[in-house]
Amino acid sequence: MKKRFLLFGALILLIAVSSVISTGVGAVFISPADVLHASFGSGKSQHLFIIQEYRLPRVVLSILVGAGLAVAGTVLQGIIRNPLASPDIIGITKGAGLTAVIVILLFPKSPVGTLPWAALAGGLAAALLLYLLSYRGGMKPITMALSGIAIGALFSAGIQYMTVRYAADANTALLWLAGSLWGRGWNHVLTLLPWVVLLLPLIWLYASKLDTLNLGDDVAQGLGVPVTRTRMILFFLAVGLTAACVSVAGSIGFLGLVAPHIARRLVGPVHSLNLPLSALLGSLLLLLADGIGRILLIPKEVPAGIIIAVIGAPYFLYLLRREYRSG
Amino acid sequence: MKASSFIKPIMLALLGCSLLAAGILLSISFGAADIRMAEVWNAITNPEPTKEQLIVRTLRLPRALGSALIGASLAVAGALMQAVTRNPLASPQIFGINAGASLVVVGSIVLFPFLSPPALVYFAFAGAALGGGLVYSFGSAGGQSPVKLALAGTAVSLLLAALTEGLVVLHDHQTQTVLFWLAGAVDGVSWSDVHTLLPWSLLGLLVAAGISRSMTLLGLGDDVAHGLGQRVQRARLLAGVAVILLAGSSVAVAGPIGFIGLVIPHIVRRMVGSDYRMVIPFAALFGAVLLVYADLASRYISYPFESPVGIVTAALGAPFFLYLIHKGRMASQ
Numbered sequence: 098m099k100k101r102f103l104l105f106g107a108l109i110l111l112i113a114v115s116s117v118i119s120t121g122v123g124a125v126f127i128s129p130a131d132v133l134h135a136s137f138g139s140g141k142s143q144h145l146f147i148i149q150e151y152r153l154p155r156v157v158l159s160i161l162v163g164a165g166l167a168v169a170g171t172v173l174q175g176i177i178r179n180p181l182a183s184p185d186i187i188g189i190t191k192g193a194g195l196t197a198v199i200v201i202l203l204f205p206k207s208p209v210g211t212l213p214w215a216a217l218a219g220g221l222a223a224a225l226l227l228y229l230l231s232y233r234g235g236m237k238p239i240t241m242a243l244s245g246i247a248i249g250a251l252f253s254a255g256i257q258y259m260t261v262r263y264a265a266d267a268n269t270a271l272l273w274l275a276g277s278l279w280g281r282g283w284n285h286v287l288t289l290l291p292w293v294v295l296l297l298p299l300i301w302l303y304a305s306k307l308d309t310l311n312l313g314d315d316v317a318q319g320l321g322v323p324v325t326r327t328r329m330i331l332f333f334l335a336v337g338l339t340a341a342c343v344s345v346a347g348s349i350g351f352l353g354l355v356a357p358h359i360a361r362r363l364v365g366p367v368h369s370l371n372l373p374l375s376a377l378l379g380s381l382l383l384l385l386a387d388g389i390g391r392i393l394l395i396p397k398e399v400p401a402g403i404i405i406a407v408i409g410a411p412y413f414l415y416l417l418r419r420e421y422r423s424g
Numbered sequence: 425m426k427a428s429s430f431i432k433p434i435m436l437a438l439l440g441c442s443l444l445a446a447g448i449l450l451s452i453s454f455g456a457a458d459i460r461m462a463e464v465w466n467a468i469t470n471p472e473p474t475k476e477q478l479i480v481r482t483l484r485l486p487r488a489l490g491s492a493l494i495g496a497s498l499a500v501a502g503a504l505m506q507a508v509t510r511n512p513l514a515s516p517q518i519f520g521i522n523a524g525a526s527l528v529v530v531g532s533i534v535l536f537p538f539l540s541p542p543a544l545v546y547f548a549f550a551g552a553a554l555g556g557g558l559v560y561s562f563g564s565a566g567g568q569s570p571v572k573l574a575l576a577g578t579a580v581s582l583l584l585a586a587l588t589e590g591l592v593v594l595h596d597h598q599t600q601t602v603l604f605w606l607a608g609a610v611d612g613v614s615w616s617d618v619h620t621l622l623p624w625s626l627l628g629l630l631v632a633a634g635i636s637r638s639m640t641l642l643g644l645g646d647d648v649a650h651g652l653g654q655r656v657q658r659a660r661l662l663a664g665v666a667v668i669l670l671a672g673s674s675v676a677v678a679g680p681i682g683f684i685g686l687v688i689p690h691i692v693r694r695m696v697g698s699d700y701r702m703v704i705p706f707a708a709l710f711g712a713v714l715l716v717y718a719d720l721a722s723r724y725i726s727y728p729f730e731s732p733v734g735i736v737t738a739a740l741g742a743p744f745f746l747y748l749i750h751k752g753r754m755a756s757q
Contacts, residue, residue, distance in 0.1 A: 181575055185582065186575070186578060186579070186582075230746060230750065240749060240750070242571065242574075242575065243513075243571060243574055243745075243749045244746055244749055244750075246574055246575075246578050246745075247742045247743075247745040247746045247749065248742070248746075249578075250682065250683075250738055250741075250742045250745070251738065251739065251742040251743075253738075254607075254734070254735045254738035254739055254742070255735075257603075257606070257607040257732065257734065257735055258607075258725070258731060258732075258735045260603055260607075261603055261604050261607055261731065261732055262726055262729065262731065264600045264603060264604070267600070267603055268593075271589065271592065271593060271603070272593055274589070275586070275589045275590065275593055350582055350586070351582070394594065397594050399590060399594070400589075400590065400593060402586065403586045403587065403589065403590040406582060406583050406586035406587075407583065407586070407587070410579050410580065410582060410583030410586075411583075413579045414562045414576060414579055414580070417562060417563075417572060417575055417576055417579070418562060
């Protein structure tokens with residue numbers, strides 16, 4: 098127990114430290130001391146503006162999006178019972194991406210608040226399609242994974258059509274698609290916040306049911322858990338969370354895959370523990386990725402999604418190798 | 425062989441050839457500017473410097489022939505891959521070959537903008553080998569399974585696509601061209617592209633035809649093939665080289681066009697059986713047919729604007745992929 102407190106404490110500390118450092122780095126460097134001063138409203142005025150208007154909302158968003166995607170990944174891996182499931186591999190991110198791109202390109206003047214709903218509609222469409230296609234096969238993990246790949250391909254064809262057809266504005270959409278926190282402000286934070294604040298605790302309430310589902314459908318049924326209904330509720334909670342995150346940060350892949358895995362390795366399969374832990378890990382990873390992306394090629398920015406993919410894809414391949422070797 | 429067993433392939437060949445010929449004629453005639461068939465015929469037999477004939481000779485004809493060539497190449501590449509890996513999902517797209525070639529081609533367009541398509545082909549070969557090699561090494565370690573290969577392919581493709589996106593975003597001055605190309609497009613195929621493509625495609629197709637017997641035997645398993653006097657490793661290596669030539673040169677000219685390499689071999693095997701001496705030529709024929717008609721359809725998605733043909737093949741191919749999965753053969757493996 099004490100070890101776990103230490104683990105959580107250390108992670109929160111790491112997130113705090115990375116937040117301060119990440120706020121300070123970028124095209125304009127600001128020392129950690131100045132960051133702290135500015136965050137509490139004092140210090141040099143030119144830094145005050147950069148920090149409060151540009152850097153802080155990004156840091157807050159990294160924390161929210163990272164936590165959201167990591168938890169969505171944990172839930173999907175739990176209900177599909179496939180350690181390789183994640184919102185991006187099974188095509189949900191692409192679905193959310195398509196409708197969001199449609200809104201960005203066709204209705205560029207629409208308020209930021211509509212984007213999550215658009216993304217949610219697309220994410221739900223992809224999820225529903227996936228659900229319908231794999232329902233008849235008893236939602237077998239393999240069928241779900243492969244169907245997800247095909248659905249992802251279909252939606253990305255749609256995305257390609259949109260970006261090519263409206264090529265003049267495609268760069269905005271493209272930057273957003275690559276998964277980036279560039280140019281995000283407090284209005285994005287406010288858009289995302291209710292979703293995360295509402296859905297994370299709701300999912301956490303289902304932690305013990307997720308544990309039961311892990312034992313297999315028959316056992317879970319025997320223990321009195323309505324398997325199909327629980328799975329469906331959790332599935333759509335995860336989709337909602339993913340869509341909300343995608344709508345503000347674009348499609349950041351692999352985060353929902355990597356964070357849950359590290360969490361499981363650290364605290365085991367008990368979801369009441371590994372859900373919050375993977376949330377923290379997701380936040381930390383995205384904070385670091387965003388910070389690194391900002392300083393890698395100054396004055397240009399590398400989208401955080403690309404940094405995460407470069408770290409995440411090899412990890413996924415390593416997992417794939419291990420997973421199939423152990424049978 | 426009985427005489428009657430020749431009839432079906434001959435009928436199929438006639439069907440395929442007439443479909444292809446009709447498709448090429450339609451492709452020359454229809455588009456943003458419709459051109460009468462008589463004019464098309466005149467342009468070939470009796471060249472005159474009219475506007476219509478100019479469109480036919482410099483734009484439509486290379487585009488139609490290029491599409492046919494690319495369709496044939498991709499379908500044969502897919503057939504070879506499915507034979508070698510004994511995996512029904514294997515295809516240039518699932519195997520990361522398209523994504524690898526795309527990354528390297530986009531990288532060289534961005535970094536060395538002075539390079540011409542004939543030089544880009546070599547980069548595409550390198551990229552195709554890189555993507556395919558990565559997926560093969562991760563997807564086949566510890567025993568092969570279609571699911572594992574598909575997952576490895578998806579992960580590698582996502583990674584390579586992320587890197588490609590990064591290049592595009594960071595060098596935004598050429599976004600439009602690169603984006604269109606990345607969706608898989610044949611609308612800009614010119615005579616010089618056809619000349620670039622032709623030697624590599626022909627070489628790849630010839631190699632494929634040459635090893636077609638070995639491909640059939642590989643389907644029986646390595647041990648059986650070996651016992652029947654096949655040099656298994658050599659056949660694999662040749663197939664790999666052919667795939668890289670075929671898919672790499674196609675991507676260099678037209679970008680990553682998906683799903684043809686997945687869909688066509690399945691359809692063809694259903695029509696002519698699993699003898700690859702039949703599968704390879706028919707895959708080439710019907711691959712050409714599919715891409716020519718897909719290209720024709722792509723002109724009407726948002727007429728009079730051109731849309732990338734890759735969108736059409738994805739819209740046709742993804743449901744087919746779903747169908748393959750749900751036929752259930754794969755899920756049990």
